[in-house]
Amino acid sequence: MAQSGKSSAKKSKPSYLYSIIGVALVLFLLGTLGLVVIHANKLSVYFKESIEVQVILRDNVKENQALALRDSMANKPYIKSIEYVSKDMAAQRFKKDFGEDFITLLQYNPLYSSINIKANANYVNNDSLKIIENNLSQQSIVREISYQRMLVSKLNENVNRIGLIILIISGLLCLVVIFLIDNTIRLAMFSNRFLIKTMQMVGATRWFIAKPFDLRSIANGAIAALIAIAGLIGIMSLADKLLPELAGLRDNLMIAFMFIGMILIGICISLVSTHRSVMKYLRLKLDDLY
Numbered sequence: 001m002a003q004s005g006k007s008s009a010k011k012s013k014p015s016y017l018y019s020i021i022g023v024a025l026v027l028f029l030l031g032t033l034g035l036v037v038i039h040a041n042k043l044s045v046y047f048k049e050s051i052e053v054q055v056i057l058r059d060n061v062k063e064n065q066a067l068a069l070r071d072s073m074a075n076k077p078y079i080k081s082i083e084y085v086s087k088d089m090a091a092q093r094f095k096k097d098f099g100e101d102f103i104t105l106l107q108y109n110p111l112y113s114s115i116n117i118k119a120n121a122n123y124v125n126n127d128s129l130k131i132i133e134n135n136l137s138q139q140s141i142v143r144e145i146s147y148q149r150m151l152v153s154k155l156n157e158n159v160n161r162i163g164l165i166i167l168i169i170s171g172l173l174c175l176v177v178i179f180l181i182d183n184t185i186r187l188a189m190f191s192n193r194f195l196i197k198t199m200q201m202v203g204a205t206r207w208f209i210a211k212p213f214d215l216r217s218i219a220n221g222a223i224a225a226l227i228a229i230a231g232l233i234g235i236m237s238l239a240d241k242l243l244p245e246l247a248g249l250r251d252n253l254m255i256a257f258m259f260i261g262m263i264l265i266g267i268c269i270s271l272v273s274t275h276r277s278v279m280k281y282l283r284l285k286l287d288d289l290y
Helices: 002-048 063-074 087-098 102-106 126-137 149-190 193-201 206-242 244-249 252-283
Strands: 052-057 079-085 114-119 142-146
Touching (some): 002 244, 002 252, 114 126, 126 142, 193 206
Antiparallel strands (some): 052 114, 052 142
16 A cells, blocks of 8 residues: 555656646746736836926016926926926027027027926826816916827827726636646646545545645645746846846836735645645545546
8 A cells, every 4th residue: 555655656746747837837928918017007107207298488487487487396296307498498409309500590599498397197198187287377477388188198098998908818817827727736636536535545534635735736836936937037038138128117016016926826726726626536436536
């Protein structure tokens, strides 16, 4: 009987290895989608915070008045960055961008000084920007507010549409992940069914039988998750070499939370699937195992 137990244990080792690899691959797939979601969110924030709102000032406004308005706005919660651009600075930028010195031609500077704002991503929508516009328009030194309203609308529509698609894909993938991991663990436990039944027949309690399998499943789930995480880190390192711009979009805190979540998912699903399989084989009659 001891020899039978040893042979069963030897046969179970490859199945444990296969289950670890299978779970790691599934978690790697889930983690890849997680990276796409994180980078997509950061990318949408980047585009939103790149939209500039120009507070164009009246022609007779003094510089100290403009700077006072800028300083009063700087601490507002919707401000990401703020900059005062004088008439001379605006002319220099126009010349740099378009290569034309219109001042020499016109003999005067027709541009207005302005305060250029980049808002936090949460405020880059038509409703919030309209409120900001109304508040700033009440300032006597403000001539007009200018920003790309159509771009803001399209950007938010596309972000919401893409977010919904990613949410649906994520939900479906989570169900597929649970199903695949559960089946992988059940197949791994199938090779141990006679060992489980033999332990029951010699008088071992259910807890005594399940405990080593449960502990092993926790270790296997953690190992599989760590393998998947190592693969994702390798992918990110390769992506950084090919596309260095991606490093600026990375949210390391969110990625760390995702890695912790992958470890917990690997452990929990492995543990639940293993324990359920052990209980299933304990309830079966010996003849049903064949």
